[in-house]
Amino acid sequence: MSGGAAAAVEPGAEGAEGAKKGGRKKLILLAVPLLLIGAGAGLWFSGILPGMLGMGAKPAEEAVSEPPAIVPALFDMPEIIVNLNVGNRRASYLKLRSKIEIADSRDVAHVQAAVPRLQDLFTTYLRELRPEELRGSAGTHRLREELIARANVAARPARVTDVLFVEMLVQ
Template identity: 65%
Template sequence: MAGKAKPAGAEGGAEAPRKSGKKKIILLVGLLLILGGAGAGLWVTGILPGLLGMLPPEEAHAAAGAVPAPRPPVFLDMPDITANLNAPGRRAPYLRIRSRLELARPEDSAILAAAMPRLLDLYTTYLREMRPEELRGSAGTHRLREELMARANLVAAPARVVDVLFVEILVQ
């Protein structure tokens, strides 16, 4: 029996390095997770790209203190459009619109001028399906602006229409 008894120091000494190895691995993994989370947070907030000099050109100018020169707006006058509205009754109401398109770049005006017949066709077809009630109020005008802008961007695919500005809207 005395030969089978293990000394107290031998049992504790064999397990001590094993436990400290697991602790080191857990601490190392935890430290990596914390550093990764902190790095991801700095990246998402835009702090890390700014520190590394990886800002987009617009933000790089703002960070350097240089304000980019504002571009003057580019407008393209649309021809007057008159369309019958979709309404029951003997006398059909009609809509007359004069508008301007605000373009993203000066080069876009040539593209839109070339696509003007198609754009006028899309506008007129859309307007003929509208009812007079849909044009009432500012919400109706806003909805009309969004629809016309979407159609203009569809026709002039490489060009970009920023806004549709109404000069005149007449419903009779």
């Protein structure tokens, strides 16, 4: 009986050991792909993998050959004094000092050459304004938009991005 009892215990013990080995195999089969995915993600987000695949930053030679960054510039416009359109009422005047923001500082020469045309377009537009049209922030915003549009026409090929008011006096 002792032999029979030992025989009965041994198959159960082998079954438990087999279950442990099968569980380890399943754990390894699940852990290895997860470790590979984790390592790949770590390499990707650290920038090592894109660099190895040629998708990373450009080499120093290519970076030097890029054109210089576009730097905006400000150009001082001459002071403009005009009489406003008031109809039959007492005369009203506008004194305007402004700066023009140019998208690329290399275009300052184009704007400098266009100053007479800019003054003419600005003055012609300003003389048709009524004092009521300049009141409040909405009036100033409309004035700015109109002057930007005229400046872009006059200073072409330079691109004017903004007109900044230094002084605006309505009297």
